[in-house]
Amino acid sequence: MMKTSELKTISEKLIDTFHNAGKISIDLYKKGLNIEVKEDKSPVSNGDLKVNDLITSKIKDITPDVPIISEETVDLKVKNKAKIFWLIDPIDGTKEYIAGKDEYTLNAALVINTVPVLGLVGVPKKNRLFYSYGPGESYLIEDGKTKKINCFKQQPKGQIVALSSVVKPSDIILNKLKEYKVNSIVKMASSYKFCVIATGEYDIYAARERANEWDYAAGHAVAQNAGAIIKTLDDKPFLYGKEDYRNPSLLIRRSENLND
Numbered sequence: 001m002m003k004t005s006e007l008k009t010i011s012e013k014l015i016d017t018f019h020n021a022g023k024i025s026i027d028l029y030k031k032g033l034n035i036e037v038k039e040d041k042s043p044v045s046n047g048d049l050k051v052n053d054l055i056t057s058k059i060k061d062i063t064p065d066v067p068i069i070s071e072e073t074v075d076l077k078v079k080n081k082a083k084i085f086w087l088i089d090p091i092d093g094t095k096e097y098i099a100g101k102d103e104y105t106l107n108a109a110l111v112i113n114t115v116p117v118l119g120l121v122g123v124p125k126k127n128r129l130f131y132s133y134g135p136g137e138s139y140l141i142e143d144g145k146t147k148k149i150n151c152f153k154q155q156p157k158g159q160i161v162a163l164s165s166v167v168k169p170s171d172i173i174l175n176k177l178k179e180y181k182v183n184s185i186v187k188m189a190s191s192y193k194f195c196v197i198a199t200g201e202y203d204i205y206a207a208r209e210r211a212n213e214w215d216y217a218a219g220h221a222v223a224q225n226a227g228a229i230i231k232t233l234d235d236k237p238f239l240y241g242k243e244d245y246r247n248p249s250l251l252i253r254r255s256e257n258l259n260d
Contacts, residue, residue: 007110007118007133010062014108014120015131015141017058021051021106022124025091035098043094048072052090055108059086066110069245071214079243084112087240089214093190102126103189109217114239119221121195130195130222138198138226151227151254152200159183160258163193163205176206176233176251180258194219194252198226203258205250206233212245220252229253 002010025047033045052072059068069080070088086108091097093104102125110118121130130149132138138149155161162182164173169185177185182204188196194216196202217240224230230238233249 001112002117004134004137008137010110011118011120011131011133013062014055014058015129017054018106018108018120018122018129018131021054021090022122022129024054025051025097025104025106025124029097029100033098043098044072045091045094045098047097048091048094051106052088055088055090055106059088059108063110069214071212074214074245076245080241080245081243083241084110085241086110087116087214087217089191089218092215093192096189101189103192105190105192105195105219107191107214107218109214109221111213111217111240114241116217116221116224116240119218119225121191121218121222123192123195126192128195130198130219132222132225135225136227138222140195140199149199149222149226151198151223153203153254153258153260154200155203157259160203161186163188163197163202165189165193165207165210169206170208172208172233173206177204180204180253191215191219194223194228197228197252197254198223200254203254205252207250208233209247209249211247213240213242213247214245216247216250223252227255229256 028047035045068086089107097104106122109116118133129141160182162177162185230252
């Protein structure tokens, strides 16, 4: 196992790369993106690929012996057998990115024995960069300042606000949110949802089985290390390192009691 001090060093060595890759993602968008459609019918742009190159090459420098699994280069026919590996989603929310919106994120996470212990999530258009390297060690860099984040409630008492990736959540999700006395739901794209639960700006996010491990892992590290409770909808542990990378359902809560 890596010591917390090693994980801290690794995460801090990636901060400049994430700032730089974020700026480049904005520059490439301004120049006009080249967009292709992948086999699974999802779009990919030269922005996704450039960010992927920047993050991957820096990670290879820092941890040359750890395998890297990236959304843009993964071979889904090969089963994942690694116990320690990186998960990269260079741009989560590619559709948002292509549309010029501001909720897309840059993501990298280090998974050790099923747990994302270290994560970085860049949100270039919001000038926010989140990083984490251990329990109680989640940070937000904003306006040049770094502050520790810990899921401390930002909404007024009695206001319990959920996030959703869709405008109309399914009945299964709505019923789950009712259990937690949610009074309003805000639509939000990408792994940014995990980060704004980590800051305490929002309280809860529930989702059915969707997406792949690289979509969640970095945000998961940031939120869980800030104190969030992350499980499946049926209250099982949410683990990584599945052979096919598919995510189970998800329930992420800012705290045990969402009014605290």
